[in-house]
Amino acid sequence: MERLQSALQKARERRRGGLADRAKRSTAGNQSSTPYTQIEGDLQSAWSAIPPLELSSRSLRNNLIAESKSDLSQTAPFDLLRTRLVQMVQQNDWRRIAVVSAVAGEGKSLVTLNLSFALARQDDLRISVYDMDLRRPSLCKKLGLDDIGALSAVFRQERDFNQHARRFGDNLIFALNSVVERNPSELLQSRTTIEMLEALEDAYRPDIELFDMPPMSAVDDAHGFLTQVDAAIIVAEAESTSIKQIDVAERQVAALTQVAGVVLNKCNFTDGIYGMDYEYY
Numbered sequence: 420m421e422r423l424q425s426a427l428q429k430a431r432e433r434r435r436g437g438l439a440d441r442a443k444r445s446t447a448g449n450q451s452s453t454p455y456t457q458i459e460g461d462l463q464s465a466w467s468a469i470p471p472l473e474l475s476s477r478s479l480r481n482n483l484i485a486e487s488k489s490d491l492s493q494t495a496p497f498d499l500l501r502t503r504l505v506q507m508v509q510q511n512d513w514r515r516i517a518v519v520s521a522v523a524g525e526g527k528s529l530v531t532l533n534l535s536f537a538l539a540r541q542d543d544l545r546i547s548v549y550d551m552d553l554r555r556p557s558l559c560k561k562l563g564l565d566d567i568g569a570l571s572a573v574f575r576q577e578r579d580f581n582q583h584a585r586r587f588g589d590n591l592i593f594a595l596n597s598v599v600e601r602n603p604s605e606l607l608q609s610r611t612t613i614e615m616l617e618a619l620e621d622a623y624r625p626d627i628e629l630f631d632m633p634p635m636s637a638v639d640d641a642h643g644f645l646t647q648v649d650a651a652i653i654v655a656e657a658e659s660t661s662i663k664q665i666d667v668a669e670r671q672v673a674a675l676t677q678v679a680g681v682v683l684n685k686c687n688f689t690d691g692i693y694g695m696d697y698e699y700y
Contacts, residue, residue, distance in 0.1 A: 423465075423580060423622045465581075465623055466545070469592055472585035478563025483529060486536040486587070494537065497530075500682065501537040504652075505544070507679055508627055513649035514620070516679060517551075517630045519641055520654045521668035526684040527654040528557045531631040538627060539591035547592040547625040551644065552633045553603035556596040569598035574612040580619060592623065603633075608643040616647070635668045645675035652679045657686035 479486055485493045507513065518534075520527040531548065538546045550558040550570060559567050567585070572578035573594065585593050606612055620628070630648060632641040645651060651672045655665050665681060672678050 469586035515648040553600035570596035650677035650679040
């Protein structure tokens, strides 16, 4: 808790000093005279303090989520997506990655969850995942969890993050939500939310942060927040999302942040070049 409070104070000081640019904030946050071994020890303690998350294998399977490599036909596509994303993150010095869609029902939340578990299978990465669709939160339900509380209370600094968040394994943190927020657009663009995210980065130092966002065409929530991320993945549904819808979403995202790529979801195909069948749900 003290670590997070210290990081939050630093985030406030940086904003008062005019460090609004993400690259400048990242550089400022990486400067430290503390020995590497001490930093790693402090980080391990901070991550260990997050309550562990127990998941039902049956619930995950019913919701088409694979947290282990038990089914290569389901995990292999997301492992490939993970590898390509990690390469882009390293090449471009990215950290915050949003997952968006043109319209609702295209599977962006399932892509977010499967991608997060694929990233976590790489032991040297730390990943944090945020359910930022505050109007229609879904990650909690898809993970088979009961009411976990309001993520908005964390952003408003009314609830401790390390009491709200849940940790899966040693390197994956979920900031979930089960309460509908009345003013999500205003909250996501607020100074308190931006400061809290900066403080969480300083306190837990994730390598990659995934933000499950609302659809681009539905409301302005994603439009207001995408300026705070480094890049965005656009999820489209095969045989449903039109080329025009994808094009509009891509232009909207490109006006706010970098486009990391487009993921075609709900598509079944067989490709012998990989030596196995890849089946997208």
